[in-house]
Amino acid sequence: MRHSNNSVMLCSHGLPRVRSLLALAAAGVLVSGCSLFQDSSDDYATAKQAEPLHGIDGEPLPRQRSAYPIRSVSGSGTMASQVPRPPDLTAEILDENYVIESVDDQSWLLVNDVPGRIWPSVAAWMNQVGLGVASDSTQLGMMQSEIVNFSRRARAVVGLDETGADEPLTLVQARLAPGVRRKTTEIQLRPRLVAESPGRLLSWQDDPRDQALEEELLRDLSEFLQAREDSRSYSRAALSMSSEPRVTMRQPDAEQAQAVVIELPFDRAWGEVRRVFEDENIPILDLDQSAGYILVDGRPADERERSWFTSWFAGDEVKPVATNRIELMESGDKVFVTAERADSYNGGNYSRSVLSRLYEYLY
CATH class of the missing domain: 3.30.310 (TATA-Binding Protein)
Known part of the structure; x- marks a missing residue:
């Protein structure tokens, strides 16, 4: 029993000394850290370029070739080739x-x-x-x-x-x-x-x-x-000569709706709008030039295709749906084209999308 108690006492008395030695060793490492690890951040300035690696055929390996090689230019102070003209947008x-x-x-x-x-x-x-x-x-x-x-x-x-x-x-x-x-x-x-x-x-x-x-x-x-x-x-x-665009987009505010503004007589503007719908494959379901409105299926093409496929699979008749009413109103020398959701349609509102497609095509 006495031997055991002495062992416990020795361990308890020796523990603080071990801790002190470890603390001194850690402090020494921190103080001498700069001397233990060499600073190599500036070595690149004095480094010598190594010889490139070559393959069996004597050619440089692919990774050794320049990603953007600079072509040599003949002549003194002048370019050997003409700068290409920019593409005609x-x-x-x-x-x-x-x-x-x-x-x-x-x-x-x-x-x-x-x-x-x-x-x-x-x-x-x-x-x-x-x-x-x-x-x-x-x-x-x-x-x-x-x-x-x-x-x-x-x-x-x-x-x-x-x-x-x-x-x-x-x-x-x-x-x-x-x-x-x-x-x-x-x-x-x-x-x-x-x-x-x-x-x-x-x-x-x-x-x-x-x-x-x-x-x-x-x-x-x-x-x-x-x-x-x-x-x-x-x-x-x-x-x-005037180069101002004849088609602009009027942004919506508290008093007026978003509109595509076309500086053309009404008949010309009507023809241009119809042409856009036909070229963009936007189905026209009804129109009346004297009343100034066109009913279209303004859904994106992929959404129309999914809807038509679902209708066909369910055995329903596949046909476009009048989602938007497009109205043309003449004021002075301009025609204002607006879009709103059709009264008979209860789905999403594609008015902004239809006007954007119209504007981007014309402008």
């Missing part, structure tokens, strides 16, 4: 760069380029076919030809075959304006009758005299523009 706006479009009695050539580049080419076309340019205004976006009756080539262009003593005088006007879709140009050509040589630029005549003739002239102009694409240049004067 307007090429994706239209499926075709030249399209003749019509709404009611109005026809125009839609060109996939800005007015400032089209203006010189239209003037060149008028001179080549014998019409000439008697007056023009880049501010108005208009050109006016000479009297065509006195030129054989010009007479053939507008279809004046026989000369008569009392035949009316004819001239041709061209009007260029920014297209509805961004970075496009709309060109109209309009022959008109005059009592005498005007000697000045006449105002644009809204009503066409011969729409078929206008479209024939537009086709000839389109071929001319396509042949001159590589040599097209800018007109500094035509750069002052």
Whole structure:
């Protein structure tokens, strides 16, 4: 028993001494830490580049090759190659760069380029076919030809075959304006009758005299523009032509709803909106131009497909649903296009989505 008690007493008396020794050892390590571990953070500055590893064939291993090699340039102080031109982003706006479009009695050539580049080419076309340019205004976006009756080539262009003593005088006007879709140009050509040589630029005549003739002239102009694409240049004067977008988005607030604003006559705006729904495969279930509304299935395509598949699997008739009522209202020289959920539809509200798709297509 006494031996056991002595052992306990020795352990209890020796424990503080062991703890003290451990504490002193830990303190020594902390104090001398800088000398135990070498600081190598600056070694890279004096490091020597190692020889690259080679394979059996003597070529550097793949990982040793530069991810972005710098090509050597010949010559002194000059680049050996030309910097490539940036891509023409307007090429994706239209499926075709030249399209003749019509709404009611109005026809125009839609060109996939800005007015400032089209203006010189239209003037060149008028001179080549014998019409000439008697007056023009880049501010108005208009050109006016000479009297065509006195030129054989010009007479053939507008279809004046026989000369008569009392035949009316004819001239041709061209009007260029920014297209509805961004970075496009709309060109109209309009022959008109005059009592005498005007000697000045006449105002644009809204009503066409011969729409078929206008479209024939537009086709000839389109071929001319396509042949001159590589040599097209800018007109500094035509750069002052209005380039403001004709389609904007009005954001909603407490007093007015969200709307796509189109700066076009109502008939043109109606035709553009219908064209968007048809091109975007948005089903139209009902429409009334006089009342200014269109009923569409505004659901995304994948949601329509899931709904149609479910209906077909359940044995129901597969058909689109009128989810949204699109309304067009004319105010001044603008048309406001709004969307709301159809009264007969109890599902989600796709109004903002439909307007966004309409705006993105047009703009």
